[in-house]
Amino acid sequence: MSPQRLEKIYKRQRQLHKQLVDHAADILSSDKFQSTRVHVQHGSIPVHRHCIDVAKHALMLASALRVRVSEKELIRGALLHDYFLYDWHDKDVRPEGLHGYRHPAAALKNASSDYELTDREKDIIRSHMWPLTLTKIPHCREAWIVSAADKYCSLLETLKLRHGAAAQYIENKKRQHRSAGADS
Ligand SMILES: [Fe+2]
Numbered sequence: 329m330s331p332q333r334l335e336k337i338y339k340r341q342r343q344l345h346k347q348l349v350d351h352a353a354d355i356l357s358s359d360k361f362q363s364t365r366v367h368v369q370h371g372s373i374p375v376h377r378h379c380i381d382v383a384k385h386a387l388m389l390a391s392a393l394r395v396r397v398s399e400k401e402l403i404r405g406a407l408l409h410d411y412f413l414y415d416w417h418d419k420d421v422r423p424e425g426l427h428g429y430r431h432p433a434a435a436l437k438n439a440s441s442d443y444e445l446t447d448r449e450k451d452i453i454r455s456h457m458w459p460l461t462l463t464k465i466p467h468c469r470e471a472w473i474v475s476a477a478d479k480y481c482s483l484l485e486t487l488k489l490r491h492g493a494a495a496q497y498i499e500n501k502k503r504q505h506r507s508a509g510a511d512s
């Protein structure tokens with residue numbers, strides 16, 4: 329990939345990150361959301377990274393499809409869609425039953441007790457696993473978009489396609505940014 333292309337991807341990622349911070353700084357900085365850094369979602373990707381990626385891809389998808397959405401609810405719902413707060417690979421701590429069916433309800437329960445959720449945000453969390461959760465069909469555009477973004481990100485993570493040149497470039501730039509901040 330050309331340096332220009334990599335720089336363009338990096339700038340887009342920074343812009344998306346700013347949108348996330350603008351609408352959900354409280355979620356991003358919370359101890360519980362931060363605690364999801366230690367729980368693996370798929371492959372070697374933590375739940376924390378997965379949820380941020382889903383939120384960014386949901387924004388990109390809405391923009392590519394030119395679908396009018398509530399950006400704030402799209403972001404907040406996406407960040408909280410997997411807010412189940414346990415290691416789903418650990419049989420001793422996860423609830424009975426199939427994780428795929430159970431975790432949207434667990435995420436909704438936790439998110440509802442920690443945040444004042446709108447109906448759209450609840451819909452995003454409740455229905456993100458559809459069609460696996462047959463009766464939990466998305467009812468708003470935001471929920472459809474997050475569900476699609478979640479499937480796309482999960483596929484990339486499962487196939488371990490998240491460590492390409494662009495991901496490496498972004499990580500290096502972030503590191504440079506942090507050390508520049510520390511020097512000043
Ligand atoms: Fe999920």
Ligand SMILES: [Fe+2]
Nearest residue numbers: 378409410478
């Ligand atoms: Fe997910």
